[in-house]
Amino acid sequence: MRRPFVAGNWKMNLNRADAVALAAGLAARATQDGGVDLAVCPPSVYLDAVAAALNGSPIALGAQNMYHEAGGAFTGELSAAMLLDVGCKYVILGHSERRHVMGETSEDVNRKVHAALAAGLTPIVCVGELLDQREAGRTAEVIAEQFTASLAGVSADDMARTVMAYEPVWAIGTGKVATPDEAEAVHLDLRKLIEDRYNAEVAAAVRIQYGGSVKPDNAAELLAQPNIDGALVGGASLKVDDFLGIARGALS
Numbered sequence: 202m203r204r205p206f207v208a209g210n211w212k213m214n215l216n217r218a219d220a221v222a223l224a225a226g227l228a229a230r231a232t233q234d235g236g237v238d239l240a241v242c243p244p245s246v247y248l249d250a251v252a253a254a255l256n257g258s259p260i261a262l263g264a265q266n267m268y269h270e271a272g273g274a275f276t277g278e279l280s281a282a283m284l285l286d287v288g289c290k291y292v293i294l295g296h297s298e299r300r301h302v303m304g305e306t307s308e309d310v311n312r313k314v315h316a317a318l319a320a321g322l323t324p325i326v327c328v329g330e331l332l333d334q335r336e337a338g339r340t341a342e343v344i345a346e347q348f349t350a351s352l353a354g355v356s357a358d359d360m361a362r363t364v365m366a367y368e369p370v371w372a373i374g375t376g377k378v379a380t381p382d383e384a385e386a387v388h389l390d391l392r393k394l395i396e397d398r399y400n401a402e403v404a405a406a407v408r409i410q411y412g413g414s415v416k417p418d419n420a421a422e423l424l425a426q427p428n429i430d431g432a433l434v435g436g437a438s439l440k441v442d443d444f445l446g447i448a449r450g451a452l453s
């Protein structure tokens with residue numbers, strides 16, 4: 202049985218004081234075993250401060266990105282070891298904004314996935330189609346391509362502890378949410394891809410989050426789908442009530 206996992210992607214929002222206040226507000230209200238795993242992924246400059254605010258709470262820390270090299274002359278980048286050093290457990294990789302705004306390829310994502318896993322971080326690997334790809338009936342093909350290339354060479358054991366996130370790009374930050382049936386169909390496809398590449402046991406172990414305009418009022422219906430194991434939340438993760446409301450939705 203997969204334990205639901207709800208993670209907040211704060212993106213490039215908040216200042217230091219607001220990030221600490223949000224983390225402290227979440228920490229004060231999150232219960233020790235609420236039946237759902239929770240994580241927040243603040244901007245990297247606030248990871249340390251947010252880690253301190255979360256100390257003693259059940260909320261884990263994640264980063265929004267990393268570089269695949271272990272260290273050296275890579276100006277502006279952060280290594281997996283640095284993220285672990287400030288208390289990260291998770292790292293989001295291949296978010297659509299990294300793919301489509303920063304031009305990251307699935308091969309870039311794959312290098313990062315290997316570096317994260319080797320260091321002991323849990324990657325949250327995002328895949329998702331653009332609106333024109335969905336309208337052209339290419340969703341399954343795009344998801345398969347991104348999955349195959351982003352997870353290339355990952356062992357079965359490492360795959361089983363990797364988190365996937367299906368985030369249709371047209372639903373991110375737009376208020377347009379995939380219907381539970383639309384989302385479930387892609388999650389099921391993704392799980393079949395994992396089973397075909399690995400085996401049924403690995404496919405059953407991998408948690409697949411849905412992301413794209415998840416809010417407290419649509420979370421329960423989405424997360425009730427058999428292959429949707431939680432949510433990767435952008436906008437609504439910036440408010441304590443909304444984020445915890447979504448977490449509750451994972452349990453209903």
Ligand code: PEP
Binds near residue numbers: 368434435
């Ligand atoms: C995201 O950035 O991963 C996301 C899903 O954003 P939003 O919830 O704002 O659509």
